Amino acid sequence: MKRWIIVVTAISAAILELIDTSIVNVGLTDIAGNLGVTIEDVAWVVTAYAIANVIVIPMTGFLQRYFGRKNYYVGSIILFTIASYGCGFADNLWVLVFFRFLQGIGGGALLSTSQGLMYDSFPPSQRPLASALFGMGIVLGPTLGPTLGGFIIDNYHWSWMFYINVPIGIAAVFLSIAFIDKKEDEKNIDRKAINIDQMGILLLAVGIGSLQYVLERGEADDWFDSKAILWLTVAAVVAIPLFIWWELRATKDPVVDLRALKNRNLAIGSILMVVIGYGLFTSVLLYPLFAQRIVGLTATQTGKLLIPGGLVTLPMFALVGRLLATGKSPRLLVAVGYVAFSSFCFIMSTYNMNASDGDFITALIIRGIGLAFVNVPLINQSVATLTPRELPTGIAIVNMMRQVGGAFGVAITNTYVTQRTAVHRGDLVTHLQPGDMLTTERITAMTQALIAKGVNVFDAATGAYKNLDLIISRQALMLSYLDTFKLAGLFFVVSFPLLFLLKSKKMDAATAKAIADSSH
Structure with missing residues (x-):
């Protein structure tokens, strides 16, 4: 029974982390409208979580050695849960972004540490089953995110995309404290004997964080037309090779043993x-x-x-x-x-x-x-x-x-x-030549349809061309997908x-x- 309680706790925590990488995507328009900001600005809600997440994940090995796996796991769930409540409670974009960043820090441990807990719960002969169960969380999380987010947006306030994490997080904390045992090497950790690779952590945060920002925001900010994208690209190009060199050559206790x-x-x-x-x-x-x-x-x-x-x-x-x-x-x-x-x-x-x-x-x-x-x-x-x-x-x-x-x-x-x-829009427009019989027939049909609905002749003709433009845009978008x-x-x-x-x-x-x- 204890094994399956740990399994449910670990999978739930992993799914929570992965759901939150994608759940807000379907709610960005509602969040922007409610907080009175642009879609471009509200994209920071996604970016902040992703940056924190990708920085913390490679450091989890060191962090668990330093704090102990159980302590780090429980602490991360607590941080994730508090940050989730803060996200739902936020009435300002940058407050929401701050709590999303904290959520990403806490979430980085939930995915990685849950995998070890799953393996601990099964004897060696059954560990492929543990891998399969954990794999379900990896796939279900990103899949369920947009689904759950869409249901909440259609029926409730966007803040419930974050509030739903709170009761699950509280339950996971109590179950983890009660049922997850500390390993022997966790009981008497000598933190003074553990060297902290400060330079490695700094280079990792700058390099991977900058790369993640560039990938998340590049298209929205017109790539290198943006000074922020340009400088962060430079930061990534400099910091990542330095991080690799530092971890391989310059330190005996790397934060990530490359x-x-x-x-x-x-x-x-x-x-x-x-x-x-x-x-x-x-x-x-x-x-x-x-x-x-x-x-x-x-x-x-x-x-x-x-x-x-x-x-x-x-x-x-x-x-x-x-x-x-x-x-x-x-x-x-x-x-x-x-x-x-x-x-x-x-x-x-x-x-x-x-x-x-x-x-x-x-x-x-x-x-x-x-x-x-x-x-x-x-x-x-x-x-x-x-x-x-x-x-x-x-x-x-x-x-x-x-x-x-x-x-x-x-x-x-x-x-x-x-x-x-x-590209597709340009190709489609080239087929709409003035005087083309099929184009003329389509415009005439749409114009007559609008006139039949009570629209005057001038506005109907203008509306027909607007409708044709929308059809072309939709067709071009479909072809690009x-x-x-x-x-x-x-x-x-x-x-x-x-x-x-x-x-x-x-x-x-x-x-x-x-x-x-x-x-x-």
């Missing part, structure tokens, strides 16, 4: 995890936009179409866990996931504004199967050949690379959609050969135990 990346599986797995993060977050961003802006579904309807895919995905995780436990090749399982997810992307690239609910459900089921087959085996295989000492850093790097991949995905998607929309789905599919196709460079090794009991005892 020497682990000499391991081929971890290096290749990290690259592949960027692709997975790109695909996961891009699909989470693109599907709701396509369903709502092109097909015309509401936020609630868009969310409901995700349910069948989620119901199919859950048993798929259990199946993947069982296959891993019986010794099936992780590379084969990841290959199946790659094929399924790339198929989802290419299927979505064939849809149009007449796409039915059944079309979306079919594609989303394939997506869910792909994510189930690719996440858990890839994480396990990435760290399977590491030494016990390298495992904390390895898992931290894998988690960070998925988040960075997501940031790259959002940046690439926003930029590509904008560029392709302009289709192009972006194709691009996402190509990322999977191009990176597929890297799977064959992974060394195939089943994670033995000693390594699995080391994961459980590691900082994650």
Whole structure:
């Protein structure tokens, strides 16, 4: 019974963290209107959380050594819960941004530390099942975020996107205190003996934080036309190489031991995890936009179409866990996931504004199967050949690379959609020549329809041209979404050969135990 209480607590905390990476996306317009700010300014609500999150994740190994895993975990849940209440209570944009940043700091521990707690709850022979259960949280979080956010926006005040975290967070704190045991090395921590890599932490925060900001805000701020984007790009270009040099050469106690990346599986797995993060977050961003802006579904309807895919995905995780436990090749399982997810992307690239609910459900089921087959085996295989000492850093790097991949995905998607929309609009307009019979017939039909509704002749003619412009804009936007789905599919196709460079090794009991005892 104790094991399953810990499982529920750990998965709930991980899902909470990942939900909050995407839940506010559907509510930005409402938040902007309520707080009296622009959409550009309110985007800081997303950016602040992402920056804090991506900085903290790679440092969780050090932070858990310093504070003790249980203390750090419980403290992070408390911080996340208090910050969630602060977000809901905020009546000013910058107060909301401040609490979102604190939320991101607390949330960075929930994803990483939950994984170690899951492993601790199972004997070595059942740890593939723990991986599968944890994998459900990784996938369900970003999927449920827009769904839950859309339901709240359609029915309640936006602040409830944050308030719903409070009771779950309080319950998680009490359950963690009552049921999670401290490991032996947590009971008598000598913090004076732990060297704090202050320079490494500073360079990591500046480098990764600047990169995350550039990726999050680049398209909205016209990239290098913005002085902030330009200078933060310079900061990232300078700080990240310095961080790598410092961690490898200049300190004996690095905050992130990058020497682990000499391991081929971890290096290749990290690259592949960027692709997975790109695909996961891009699909989470693109599907709701396509369903709502092109097909015309509401936020609630868009969310409901995700349910069948989620119901199919859950048993798929259990199946993947069982296959891993019986010794099936992780590379084969990841290959199946790659094929399924790339198929989802290419299927979505064939849809149009007449796409039915059944079309979306079919594609989303394939997506869910792909994510189930690719996440858990890839994480396990990435760290399977590491030494016990390298495992904390390895898992931290894998988690960070998925988040960075997501940031790259959002940046690439926003930029590509904008560029392709302009290209398609130009192509469509060239077909509307003055005197063209089909164009004239369309304008005449729309004009007559408006006149029939009581609009005077002059305004009807003007309205017909405006309606035609809206049709062209919508068509161009739809074509740009289709192009972006194709691009996402190509990322999977191009990176597929890297799977064959992974060394195939089943994670033995000693390594699995080391994961459980590691900082994650």
